[in-house]
Amino acid sequence: MRLRNITGSREMIAESDRCMETPRDMPGRWREYFGNDHPVYVEIGMGKGRFLTDNARAYPDINYVGIEKYSSVLLRGIQKLEEEPLENIALIRMEAEYITDVFAENEVGRIYLNFSDPWPKDRHAKRRLPSHEFLKRYEKILVPGGLVEFKTDNRDLFDFAVEEARTSLWEMPVLTYDLHADEDLMRDNIMTEYEERFSSIGNPICKYVIRSPK
Ligand code: SAH
Secondary structure (H helix, E strand, O other): OOOOOOOOHHHHHHHOOOEEEOOOOOOOOHHHHHOOOOOEEEEEOOOOOHHHHHHHHHOOOOEEEEEEOOHHHHHHHHHHHHHOOOOOEEEEEOOHHHHHHOOOOOOEEEEEEEOOOOOOOHHHHHHOOOOHHHHHHHHHHEEEEEEEEEEEOOHHHHHHHHHHHHOOOOEEEEEEOOHHHOHHHHOOOOOOHHHHHHHHOOOOOEEEEEEOOO
16 A cells, blocks of 8 residues: 655654654563563554554554554554554564564464465565565564464465465464355454455455464
8 A cells, every 4th residue: 555655654653652664673672662461462563554454453452563564554553553653563664674674572462464465576575464474574573373464366476375385384273265155264353454444345355264283
């Protein structure tokens, strides 16, 4: 998602006490930051932050960290937090490939990938967020047995993601090619902005949950 460059969005992010810029001084300090020892769940590519804020409201005993690379998009998340100051949310403007610079080993309980960029060209496969390269990074920061949850309507990206997980040591406790037709999985499903948009035009939503082998 790319919005027109909103003037001053970088400056607004710098001024916000809810948002950090690739905070390399944070590994090992997230519990201190939130002031409790609740689990830390991370959404990579949070967009405008609807999924993150809906989760944070529903589960006050979980701390949520949203990562987004575009400041113009992230700004909407900051504005949401100004309207509804949820204490269990932190936002980071950064490129996800540096995620191991920002979280220590075993510091993250769960990672959400929602409607990640497809990077359709073969030579860009390593940039896809469910690729082997990224799974290795996630394994490092996740607690033993920690989960990655991925939703998308992009079948090519999803097939790639399933193949990457199956050719690694991750287990896959959940796999569906039509999430919205699955009553059990829908019971606690929290919709993202893209999920709302693409399911409303009839696209099936694919989802997997994979468990870190560590
Ligand atoms: N998760 C939201 C938005 C999906 S669009 C939803 O489901 O509604 C994907 C978002 O991920 C975009 O906002 C894009 O800027 C962000 N993104 C993609 N690759 C990223 C990366 N490598 N690091 C950080 N953010 C990324």
